[in-house]
Amino acid sequence: MSKEKFDYFINGEKGKYEVVIGLEVHAQVLSNSKLFSGSSTKFGADPNKQVSLIDSAFPGMLPVINEECVKQAIRTGLGLNAKINNYSVFDRKNYFYADLPQGYQISQYKNPIVGEGKVLLDMPYGSKEIGIERLHLEQDAGKSIHDMDPSSTYVDLNRSGIALMEIVSKPHLRSPDEVNAYIKKLRTIMRYLGTCDGNMQEGSLRADVNVSVRKVGDKNFGTRCEIKNVNSIKFMQMAIEYEANRQVELLEDGKEIDQETRLFDTKKNETRSMRSKEDAHDYRYFPDPDLLPLKLEQKLIDDLKKSLPELPDNKKERFIQEYGLNSYEANVLVSEKEISDYYEEVAKLSDKKLAATWMMGDLFAMLNDKGLNISNSPISAKNFAELVQSIKSGEISGRIAKEVFEIMVESGDNPKKIIESKGMKQQSDPKQLEKMINEILLKNKDKVDQYKAGKEKLFGFFVGQVMKLSGGKANPQLTNEILKKLLKG
Amino acid sequence: MSNITNQSLSEILESIKSKKISSLELTQAYIKNIENAKKLNAFVTTTFDQALEYAKKFDNKPNNEQLLSGIPLAVKDLFCTENVKTTAGSNILNNFIPSYESTVTKNLWNNGAFLLGKLNCDEFAMGSSNETSFFGNVINPIGDHLVPGGSSGGSSSALAADLTPATIGTDTGGSIRQPASFTGTVGLKPTYGLCSRWGIVAFASSLDQAGPMTKTVNDCSIMLEAMSGFDDKDSTSINKKKETYSKNLKDNIKGLKIGIPKEYRVDNMPKEIDELWEKGKKILKDLGAQLIDISLPHTKYALPTYYIVAPAEASSNLARYDGVRYGYRSQKGKDLIEMYENTRSEGFGDEVKRRILIGTYVLSSGYYDAYYLKAQKVRQLIKKDFDDSFTKVDAILTPSTPSSAFKIGEKTNDPVSMYLNDIFTVPVNLAGLPALSLPAGLDKQGYPLGLQLIGKALDEQKILNIGYAFEKNCGYKNEIKKWWS
Structure with missing residues (x-):
């Protein structure tokens, strides 16, 4: 830095x-x-x-x-x-x-x-x-x-x-x-x-x-x-x-x-x-x-x-060591004891780094927006951890996660339940995706030709089509891979 | 029955216990005496109705197991008494009715006594003649032209005139012992911290101590036992087991070592004080005590030290009387500062103002080190003198005062000569020790003179015992003609 x-x-x-x-x-x-x-x-x-x-x-x-x-x-x-x-x-x-x-x-x-x-x-x-x-x-x-x-x-x-x-x-x-x-x-x-x-x-x-x-x-x-x-x-x-x-x-x-x-x-x-x-x-x-x-x-x-709690300077060091955070992240997350407690609970149940990113991004923005503190956050640490895990495991994409997050704020519901009931699960089945992508490529033959002729910017167009057709649920990483493969062929 | 009020507290207690007299009769007898003694001006407030009511209640259901069963008592008007006006002898508290009871008076009431009235005193206990009271000077029953001593002058006067069977005062620099000496009565200043200061209008916090004023040493031990004790509301209160002074009172003092400090033979001391001291020594010697010459080399600095420390603390303690929350408030003045100035100018008397000024001065930046700090250092030396002496002796015998009761008005315009009256008493306050003043004889005018026994910290029992033995062998008796009634 x-x-x-x-x-x-x-x-x-x-x-x-x-x-x-x-x-x-x-x-x-x-x-x-x-x-x-x-x-x-x-x-x-x-x-x-x-x-x-x-x-x-x-x-x-x-x-x-x-x-x-x-x-x-x-x-x-x-x-x-x-x-x-x-x-x-x-x-x-x-x-x-x-x-x-x-x-x-x-x-x-x-x-x-x-x-x-x-x-x-x-x-x-x-x-x-x-x-x-x-x-x-x-x-x-x-x-x-x-x-x-x-x-x-x-x-x-x-x-x-x-x-x-x-x-x-x-x-x-x-x-x-x-x-x-x-x-x-x-x-x-x-x-x-x-x-x-x-x-x-x-x-x-x-x-x-x-x-x-x-x-x-x-x-x-x-x-x-x-x-x-x-x-x-x-x-x-x-x-x-x-x-x-x-x-x-x-x-x-x-x-x-x-x-x-x-x-x-x-x-x-x-x-x-x-x-x-x-x-x-x-x-x-x-x-x-x-x-x-x-x-x-x-x-x-x-x-x-002896009975003093862990103080912010020590906690910051520990966060860097234990959770692999950078100094800036650690600083923000130890700035309030309640925030650090929340973070630790989330980090225990999910990806430590991703948890920090999501907390400091969407969660803090939402709390700030609503004039709330972490201690009266509408999203419990446990639910937040589940959301982070769903992103990490690829069950939902980051974009879908933002939607799930919104619903969690409104309802206080568990993210698994929301993903389940709203069918928001990411499409990660390669066969199904391949089928969908093939259909798109067939429908847009002219664009495929242009792409192959060197207009590589069109790659974004194909991704967009996949997302549109899948209702945003297509696993973006997988989509990229399959698209590249099929466009080569 | 007609002369019950002549008797000592312990004799009266016997009469109550044996039902020779009822608490009501006793109370009525005192009320009669008080009403006939208005000339003495010993009372600021009387509480006859509530006293009579309490006495009746007691008689209906007597509890004779208490130290002060059925005894009406008047107390110095420095003790806050619940729902009874408490003035500290000052205009600034002229209208002040506390909603609380001082720990010391509460202890008395818990031991079966009840309030007869509030006794006049020097304003905020600042004085040695009871002439600084807003409610006028008090007269010594010994003679109509004499001061009763101060600041507990209402207490000494009322006690000597049989207006209360015993009483309590406060002693910051001699305010119990000097008036006791002037009226031929017994007065004890206990060890600092033995009696709670909670609920006593403060004069100088590190010196103030409440104590009993009685006709006999035995009475004194009873009162001390009743009023003393640890109080967690006073941070300077001593946490120790309560003693039973009266039960343990013994007159055998054989072998005790009595120190005679040479520094207490001051220049221009009347010959009769010296003779009194000699008489005291002889009595104790005849009782088997051993007299030992000692030296308290810093004694001569005690009075100046006291007149720095006490006013310094007072100047701060009295800052709360500002007319804002309670007490007197001047109606003059157009802003806060003027309200303060007028309230305090009109509310306080000259002696109080003098001491506030001295105290403010010695604490001021630039003067603090030269006065207050130095005084604190000297105070330690004075204390050390006593500590050193008490490795050699059991108690110290000195005169209580350098003279007998003086005339009303005699020293009013000469504060230094007034302050000199405390010369034998203030060292004890500075050292926090207990000291007992005992009536020991008369001067050639026939006015009482007292001797003082100083003890080690918390050694009240020993000086009471010595005093008890002394009293039996001294033959002093107050002969007061009730010229006022």
């Missing part, structure tokens, strides 16, 4: 700039209850229906760590090939806001639960390693609703206290495409692990994006701006694009970049200053005296490591 070259640069009059990006991804932990209270974490409940006295910070209420959330953070850390810290500390990040009931967010500051790790990206120009700086656990805030009433703000605390993992990357990303690949990879890993559902529409995955630019070849980083709380990959990419160009323009004009926090306006497609460094909050972090430091037994970490 020929590799493309990395080419995301911004050209100015004074030089060529590269974009340096680091992400702080906030991933909602998959858990039944919140980080420090027993309230439910289900999405979509009526406002303030999933709020305990702890989440709403009543006097005398105390946080108690949810063990499952801790395990989820460890699992995620292991999935990011990261160091798990046996000792970590919860700190208070102090600031006032109406949807922050305690007046502080419980987070981890100096001692996070997970240290350095890495994520591997498959880019068209080769694979690229993105360093992870750290992962820490923290509480989500509630939600302020400003548009329900002209003079009041409403607050919904359902989200208040839900566990988040903040995953901080090193400034290793260099383009919006890499950001796209990075977020998707993180999402895939966490979905494999079952630690975050990665649902960006529901806000389970959001990111703060740090962007700076520098001339190609410069060793030092430029001044960065942080774009807060972007909740879709598309917006992240747009924001980076805008922000990087804004910064280059400033530099080209000989101006300086202010280190600041910016917001991305999705309507105007631009970033806007939110607060400068001078106005930055002093969060007055200090260890939360209501919580003891989190001390993890090595055994717990080891046990969790």
Whole structure:
């Protein structure tokens, strides 16, 4: 496979700039209850229906760590090939806001639960390693609703206290495409692990994006701006694009970049200053005296490591080895755990390579068309495998298979049954085919003569006639062979 | 019967068990006392109707198997009580009625006691004289011009004035022991983590600890037994087997080693405090204990350390009082920030604001290392001093306070002199240790003075035993004329 070259640069009059990006991804932990209270974490409940006295910070209420959330953070850390810290500390990040009931967010500051790790990206120009700086656990805030009433703000605390993992990357990303690949990879890993559902529409995955630019070849980083709380990959990419160009323009004009926090306006497609460094909050972090430091037994970490599912990078390797797929196919088929499971079930019962081709072609196209996921595919893995086998064995042709596939989508029926009842079986009996072809050749004597005189393009015409007469069921390979033989004679 | 309320909790319990008096009669006697003692301003809220109802219920079906069978109790207004207003002595919680019961009070009720009312205290337990309460200062029954100590001043006053047979307070830097000392009563700050903090309005989380305030050491052991215990709702609660302090109370202290720390002899300490300390040493020595001179070299840093750590935690703990969800909300202000500013300006008193400011300052970027971080390091050294000493001694004897009860208003405009009142009590909180304040004598004005016994972590039984023996041989008795009724 020929590799493309990395080419995301911004050209100015004074030089060529590269974009340096680091992400702080906030991933909602998959858990039944919140980080420090027993309230439910289900999405979509009526406002303030999933709020305990702890989440709403009543006097005398105390946080108690949810063990499952801790395990989820460890699992995620292991999935990011990261160091798990046996000792970590919860700190208070102090600031006032109406949807922050305690007046502080419980987070981890100096001692996070997970240290350095890495994520591997498959880019068209080769694979690229993105360093992870750290992962820490923290509480989500509630939600302020400003548009329900002209003079009041409403607050919904359902989200208040839900566990988040903040995953901080090193400034290793260099383009919006890499950001796209990075977020998707993180999402895939966490979905494999079952630690975050990665649902960006529901806000389970959001990111703060740090962007700076520098001339190609410069060793030092430029001044960065942080774009807060972007909740879709598309917006992240747009924001980076805008922000990087804004910064280059400033530099080209000989101006300086202010280190600041910016917001991305999705309507105007631009970033806007939110607060400068001078106005930055002093969060007055200090260890939360209501919580003891989190001390993890090595055994717990080891046990969790042993029970981890196979992760996408490993699975990809295995797919290449075991199923003879190429890197691209393997990549696509491991991109979701459910897809890989489906593929493996199909591959076990049918031709591995053909199964991959058909899955990535017709099956994905259909799912995409209908807005479905693999897990609610109208075609079961078993039926799909049978379809693949019918093609492989020559029972039906690829063209007929597409028809069978359509019927399977509509009816959910078994392909054998469809082929049987609709008489779609391929005509593979050489004698019958020969008879049919002879009839065609007799009827088109003039064309046979032309063919023999050198007009070989007419071969396609004869094939077409065979297919027409057989209702498309003639085995194409056999038809070719017989036709060639008879036309020679 | 008329003087039942003069008696100790254990004597009253006997009377209830032997049916010499009914719970209803007892409750009525206290209600009468309380109604006659409004001048003391010890109560913020009374719950007479529900107390009488509970007493009747108890009398109809007495269960005498409990530690506190049929006993009405008033508690510090820092404990959240279900459906009963809980103010923490602050305007900002002036209208706050919790829907939940603190673990400690629930433990008391589960042991047969019931609520008589909520006792005044310094605002958010910040004070040493009960003068910072939004509900006005409390008066010491010892004299109408004296403070009852703080922050559990309503508790000490009510106890000494026979308005409750026993009570509970909280102690962050001395808030149980100092008011006990000022009123001639017994006060215990347990080991940090022995009593759950769940449902107690927080002041400084790493220091706060609830404890009993009683007339006798035996009462103290009964109350501690009833209120303590592991609570999985408090992450700092100690998971250990429950002890039966009262059953195990012994007055034989022969051979125990009592440490006398030289650093507790501070400059300008009144002579009578020194004499009291000498008296205490002699009593223990005569009982067969061995006195050992020890050194707690970092003691002098305890007060400054405390006044960094406690306000730092408080500044964060009190951030939740913002007028958004409960409590007082100012009607002034045109946006969220102004609402916060007005609510907190109007809701908090001066001392609370002072400590929020100090706390915010010491946690600020650029100052954190010099103040908060350094204070945490010193705190470890203070703790280590105690750890080292406890390899040599069983308990440590010190004065409880550097003076007897002072006059109302005397220190109001001098916070540092007010803070100095905690000089003997704060090291114990910083180290998380248990300490018992015992009434030990009177100064020349006739005001009570206390001595403090400090124990190893979770060694409550030992200091109670020493206190029990001390009490029997000290001969101290509170003689309070009921001048207010």
